[in-house]
Amino acid sequence: MSGRQLPLAKAELRAQVIKSLAHAARVQMVDALARGEMCVCDLRDLVGLDISTVSKHLALLKAAGIVRVEKRGLNQFYRLNCSCLSAFFECVDSVTAGNARHYREATRP
Amino acid sequence: MSGRQLPLAKAELRAQVIKSLAHAARVQMVDALARGEMCVCDLRDLVGLDISTVSKHLALLKAAGIVRVEKRGLNQFYRLNCSCLSAFFECVDSVTAGNARHYREATRP
DNA sequence: GAGCTTGTTGGTTATTTGGTAAAATATAAG
DNA sequence: CTTATATTTTACCAAATAACCAACAAGCTC
Numbered sequence: 648m649s650g651r652q653l654p655l656a657k658a659e660l661r662a663q664v665i666k667s668l669a670h671a672a673r674v675q676m677v678d679a680l681a682r683g684e685m686c687v688c689d690l691r692d693l694v695g696l697d698i699s700t701v702s703k704h705l706a707l708l709k710a711a712g713i714v715r716v717e718k719r720g721l722n723q724f725y726r727l728n729c730s731c732l733s734a735f736f737e738c739v740d741s742v743t744a745g746n747a748r749h750y751r752e753a754t755r756p
Numbered sequence: 757m758s759g760r761q762l763p764l765a766k767a768e769l770r771a772q773v774i775k776s777l778a779h780a781a782r783v784q785m786v787d788a789l790a791r792g793e794m795c796v797c798d799l800r801d802l803v804g805l806d807i808s809t810v811s812k813h814l815a816l817l818k819a820a821g822i823v824r825v826e827k828r829g830l831n832q833f834y835r836l837n838c839s840c841l842s843a844f845f846e847c848v849d850s851v852t853a854g855n856a857r858h859y860r861e862a863t864r865p
Numbered sequence: 866g867a868g869c870t871t872g873t874t875g876g877t878t879a880t881t882t883g884g885t886a887a888a889a890t891a892t893a894a895g
Numbered sequence: 896c897t898t899a900t901a902t903t904t905t906a907c908c909a910a911a912t913a914a915c916c917a918a919c920a921a922g923c924t925c
Contacts, residue, residue, distance in 0.1 A: 741840050832872065
């Protein structure tokens with residue numbers, strides 16, 4: 648029993664979620680949201696982009712199911728919708744760490 | 757000590773790795789490679805794209821540090837370069853599962 | 866070496882993404 | 896009800912991505 652191949656439909660679902668995290672600003676925002684909810688203007692200060700751009704990034708994360716939002720007064724407070732992201736980033740960081748090690752070995756033999 | 761914000765440079769490194777996985781064909785290929793090495797033509801059969809397209813996808817995964825390659829005879833054999841991807845996809849799947857649940861609840865109250 | 870097979874690279878085209886500015890919406894404050 | 900603040904939406908442009916095909920390179924096999 649070698650396990651069958653991943654169907655395209657499921658791969659596309661996965662890809663959509665992964666895509667939503669495949670941008671430095673969104674990575675920064677998600678990282679910050681891991682420490683608690685934030686409003687859009689706080690996130691704009693964090694990443695230093697136009698607030699309309701930040702709003703679009705957040706809409707993307709929301710559509711992917713990464714964050715949820717709650718309105719209180721004038722502000723929209725965004726928070727993480729899933730608790731597994733630290734494991735996710737741990738894997739990503741282990742890859743970048745491997746790359747850095749490989750790079751060192753290649754350039755300083 | 758609340759932890760400072762993730763620096764942009766580190767967020768960009770993370771984003772590059774995540775981006776390399778943010779495509780259905782690459783997700784399928786990585787999933788298959790988790791079961792052992794494969795040559796490019798096998799992967800082409802798997803995803804059903806032109807072999808030049810597959811080659812470019814693999815070059816991307818290699819640049820990101822996800823896979824490594826070894827040439828034997830006429831074939832290039834690709835294999836995973838990191839062992840953490842199952843945890844990575846587990847998180848992704850938990851998000852898609854949450855989305856599906858949320859969708860069901862919204863449409864069939 | 867001629868010819869086949871496997872894979873990569875370069876060119877072209879179409880689609881998607883990421884950014885801003887301007888207009889629209891929503892709620893609060895006066 | 897008018898104004899101010901926070902966010903989203905729309906319109907638009909530039910850059911990046913993904914697909915295919917054609918041409919090339921590398922390594923068999925004869």
